Amino acid sequence: MIRLLIVDDHPVVREGLRGMLEADPGITVVGEAASGGEAVVRARDLRPDVVLMDLRMPGGDGVSATGRILADRPQTRVIVLTTYETDQDIVRAVEAGAAGYLLKDTSTADLLAAVSAAVRGETVLSPSVATRLVSRMRAPAAESLTPRETQVLALVAKGMSNGEIGRALFISETTVKTHLLRIFGKLGVSDRTAAVTTAMDRGLL
Structure with missing residues (x-):
């Protein structure tokens, strides 16, 4: 059974995600958090296998929370689930240790597959996010500004x-x-x- 923590500052989003995820008999949602700071505390107390992490929230952003959660419990897999896909957001999340970066228009089937893949130790990315990362890596290094x-x-x-x-x-x-x-x-x-x-x-x- 995969133990999962949902982190999002919108109650309606958390409720929708809970309904989607708990439809899978292999997943149990052990808790929810509405901010980055709360996510760190809840992850420490509940010890989830996977955390679905919103990126931009009051009370501590998702990237900072990801780093703190993984510093405390490295075996937890954090999947960012957000509406934002700028290069800066993606790179910051990956550098913080996120196991995946998905957009909120991800289908239920793809979300469930991503959770299972993350538990297996795989990296999961929305197609558009993967494309941005590949393009960034292939692009010649830009000159830095003075x-x-x-x-x-x-x-x-x-x-x-x-x-x-x-x-x-x-x-x-x-x-x-x-x-x-x-x-x-x-x-x-x-x-x-x-x-x-x-x-x-x-x-x-």
Whole structure:
């Protein structure tokens, strides 16, 4: 019997997942948690085989909770179940030790199969997540931004104009433009909005 803990800040989602999972005679839901902090406590008390972990919750995010749960009980398998699939979220979850990363549109059959696979020690990924990871690994290593370029882009993300950025950093507007051109080249983009979005996806901001 697979002992499972459901972690999600939405009661309706937890109730739906419980109904789906307990339809399988090989799974028993031993508990629920509504935050990352609560998940750590519940996992310590209930000692589940698998934790279905939401990613973004108040009271401690899913990535931090995953790391803490696995530090306390390495044999537990944590599967992230979320609506988010940015490169940064995926990589952070995998680095924290998650055994899988599934999206909430995953079918019941695929979710049940993923739980069983995780218990067997396999890694489980939604197809779109697997594609993103493979693409990320195949892509040539992007040049890193310099500290000054990161400062400039962070101010761009706040909606500041080139002139405002120059005054904030005590550099000329021409120098700001030069930094932006270099940033665009490193990130492979052609405008400010794309630069901010790409940098956030890559965890640079």
